[in-house]
Amino acid sequence: MIATNRTESVPSIGASVVPKVPVKLDTKGRMRMSKEQRRAILEEYERSGQSAAGFAQRTGLKYSTLAGWLTRYRRSKPVRPAPPVRLLEAVVESPPAQASGALLMLELPGGVRLEVANETQAALAASLVRALAKPC
Numbered sequence: 001m002i003a004t005n006r007t008e009s010v011p012s013i014g015a016s017v018v019p020k021v022p023v024k025l026d027t028k029g030r031m032r033m034s035k036e037q038r039r040a041i042l043e044e045y046e047r048s049g050q051s052a053a054g055f056a057q058r059t060g061l062k063y064s065t066l067a068g069w070l071t072r073y074r075r076s077k078p079v080r081p082a083p084p085v086r087l088l089e090a091v092v093e094s095p096p097a098q099a100s101g102a103l104l105m106l107e108l109p110g111g112v113r114l115e116v117a118n119e120t121q122a123a124l125a126a127s128l129v130r131a132l133a134k135p136c
Helices: 035-048 052-059 063-076 119-133
Strands: 024-026 104-108 112-116
Touching: 035 052, 035 063, 052 063, 104 119, 112 119
Parallel strands: none
Antiparallel strands: 104 112
């Protein structure tokens, strides 16, 4: 494969997508792009929020080319570690003589106390704790 600098018959790829570097065609008329150009196109694709097929059509790339680039690009990206597991300490004490009738007392961060008196409240308390555990 010999690359040439012919650019007169190159399909137009959005000017905002590809940096100002000439696109080369090989002897079979295929576009040849540098790694920097491919990375710029893939970053633009991720920012666009479009489907891969729609983005390929908009930019003049073949869908199969874009899909291959995406596969290789995503393999090379570092995997984000999962957020650390947060544990909550539970202390079970015997109730004092003048107990308020609560079956369970939850003490949440910030000094908030939650008294659970029956099974229905226990389900609601569990939902509350799960909602509070989700990151914002």
